[in-house]
Amino acid sequence: MDNNVDADHNAVNGNILDRVGLVSEKSYHHGNLRAALLEQAKATVREQGLDGLSLRDLARQVGVSHGAPRRHFQDRQALLDALAESGFEQLGAELAAAFEQAGSDFGTRLRASAAAYLRFAINDAALLDLMFSSKGHDADDPLHTAAMAAFSPMFELIHQGQREGILEAGDPERIGLVLFASIQGTAALFTSGMIESAQLEQLASDAITYFVRGALPIP
Amino acid sequence: MDNNVDADHNAVNGNILDRVGLVSEKSYHHGNLRAALLEQAKATVREQGLDGLSLRDLARQVGVSHGAPRRHFQDRQALLDALAESGFEQLGAELAAAFEQAGSDFGTRLRASAAAYLRFAINDAALLDLMFSSKGHDADDPLHTAAMAAFSPMFELIHQGQREGILEAGDPERIGLVLFASIQGTAALFTSGMIESAQLEQLASDAITYFVRGALPIP
DNA sequence: GGAGAAAGTAGTCATGGACAACAATGTAGA
DNA sequence: TCTACATTGTTGTCCATGACTACTTTCTCC
Numbered sequence: 001m002d003n004n005v006d007a008d009h010n011a012v013n014g015n016i017l018d019r020v021g022l023v024s025e026k027s028y029h030h031g032n033l034r035a036a037l038l039e040q041a042k043a044t045v046r047e048q049g050l051d052g053l054s055l056r057d058l059a060r061q062v063g064v065s066h067g068a069p070r071r072h073f074q075d076r077q078a079l080l081d082a083l084a085e086s087g088f089e090q091l092g093a094e095l096a097a098a099f100e101q102a103g104s105d106f107g108t109r110l111r112a113s114a115a116a117y118l119r120f121a122i123n124d125a126a127l128l129d130l131m132f133s134s135k136g137h138d139a140d141d142p143l144h145t146a147a148m149a150a151f152s153p154m155f156e157l158i159h160q161g162q163r164e165g166i167l168e169a170g171d172p173e174r175i176g177l178v179l180f181a182s183i184q185g186t187a188a189l190f191t192s193g194m195i196e197s198a199q200l201e202q203l204a205s206d207a208i209t210y211f212v213r214g215a216l217p218i219p
Numbered sequence: 220m221d222n223n224v225d226a227d228h229n230a231v232n233g234n235i236l237d238r239v240g241l242v243s244e245k246s247y248h249h250g251n252l253r254a255a256l257l258e259q260a261k262a263t264v265r266e267q268g269l270d271g272l273s274l275r276d277l278a279r280q281v282g283v284s285h286g287a288p289r290r291h292f293q294d295r296q297a298l299l300d301a302l303a304e305s306g307f308e309q310l311g312a313e314l315a316a317a318f319e320q321a322g323s324d325f326g327t328r329l330r331a332s333a334a335a336y337l338r339f340a341i342n343d344a345a346l347l348d349l350m351f352s353s354k355g356h357d358a359d360d361p362l363h364t365a366a367m368a369a370f371s372p373m374f375e376l377i378h379q380g381q382r383e384g385i386l387e388a389g390d391p392e393r394i395g396l397v398l399f400a401s402i403q404g405t406a407a408l409f410t411s412g413m414i415e416s417a418q419l420e421q422l423a424s425d426a427i428t429y430f431v432r433g434a435l436p437i438p
Numbered sequence: 439g440g441a442g443a444a445a446g447t448a449g450t451c452a453t454g455g456a457c458a459a460c461a462a463t464g465t466a467g468a
Numbered sequence: 469t470c471t472a473c474a475t476t477g478t479t480g481t482c483c484a485t486g487a488c489t490a491c492t493t494t495c496t497c498c
Binding site: 056067074 | 454455463
């Protein structure tokens with residue numbers, strides 16, 4: 001309708017603040033739509049679950065027409081895939097941070113990592129579900145890559161345990177998977193409502209204890 | 220339980236073959252629509268996943284009008300809940316059967332039960348996902364009841380292990396949850412594509428071994 | 439056999455995803 | 469600088485679906 005001259009002016013100069021979405025002035029080109037959509041999608045999924053996510057809603061919330069998202073995501077599934085990928089990146093970062101901040105003691109690191117994982121599972125249950133429900137994992141798939149990267153701190157942890165004689169020898173990946181499964185299962189039991197938050201801490205603690213005992217080197 | 224009142228109701232003069240859907244004669248009243256919808260839904264979910272499931276499609280496939288399912292399921296979510304519930308019933312039956320057929324040895328029973336669980340997870344991955352994503356678990360919720368019933372063989376198994384001195388003492392439910400989480404996590408890793416079927420057997424075996432070692436009584 | 443409940447049908451609406459034609463902006467090369 | 473072309477948004481449309489309502493057929497029970 002009535003085009004605003006100021007808006008045009010800003011658009012020409014490509015103000016960085018506009019592009020990051022920190023300034024609300026409108027211009028024809030959003031400048032950062034893909035990221036904005038992902039961010040909004042993540043918030044919506046957290047608050048309303050996957051079913052509450054609609055591309056048209058997303059477009060509205062970001063202030064763009066309903067057709068715009070299509071320029072960045074071919075279809076809804078593509079957006080979900082991207083969301084899952086960014087979820088893996090975030091989870092990986094949080095695991096790595098927990099790993100770092102926990103000092104060098106194996107047990108402390110192990111529990112800190114598990115706690116970080118569960119924290120993520122609690123705060124972003126639906127996102128974690130999504131991350132675990134995305135199918136196509138073709139090894140060269142960016143999703144697969146992101147997932148592998150996210151869990152690398154855990155495998156490093158296993159390696160440390162082996163060096164220190166706390167865990168039995170063997171393929172770190174193989175041993176790590178047992179831990180991984182155990183923690184993910186714990187998270188699933190909680191997010192599915194099968195256990196209460198009161199039981200979660202207990203279960204998480206037990207799972208780790210059993211894992212460590214189970215993986216003890218056999219003298 | 221007693222939500223089969225409708226079936227009983229119509230069972231009075233309804234031809235059994237009609238009711239099972241083996242006869243294609245049309246009558247205004249389907250006679251068994253609820254069950255037929257659930258059955259068809261289960262097949263569709265297995266073949267096409269949750270997203271491939273539409274009430275209207277279901278109605279078409281079963282040969283009724285698009286409004287008919289509403290008489291039996293208030294909305295789509297209600298159908299999904301019922302599907303999850305029937306999934307728990309089936310899983311429970313399969314776990315119980317595996318438990319029975321495995322003889323009386325604890326280890327054999329344990330592995331047979333885990334195998335049954337994983338078999339279910341592989342054959343009906345999307346259904347298991349659904350079972351674990353249904354939220355409302357209010358203890359008196361039929362879903363919660365069905366879930367608890369399904370896993371009762373597992374807790375019985377824990378009890379046996381304790382009697383035989385193979386597992387440490389303690390609340391069987393608490394110990395059982397660790398096993399449950401471990402197996403469910405294993406299943407999740409597989410159905411999400413994070414591990415290949417080649418790794419599944421190994422992981423499952425490792426998870427059980429670690430669990431048994433971890434739960435060993437401490438002398 | 440008739441009243442009323444149960445089960446199915448048909449029509450409608452709003453929402454949402456996918457698609458296509460078009461418009462505005464950005465960019466690179468002559 | 470000007471101009472062709474690629475990017476990115478917009479608008480309008482189609483179609484499938486879930487949900488709702490009014491109506492019809494059948495069943496059951498008194």
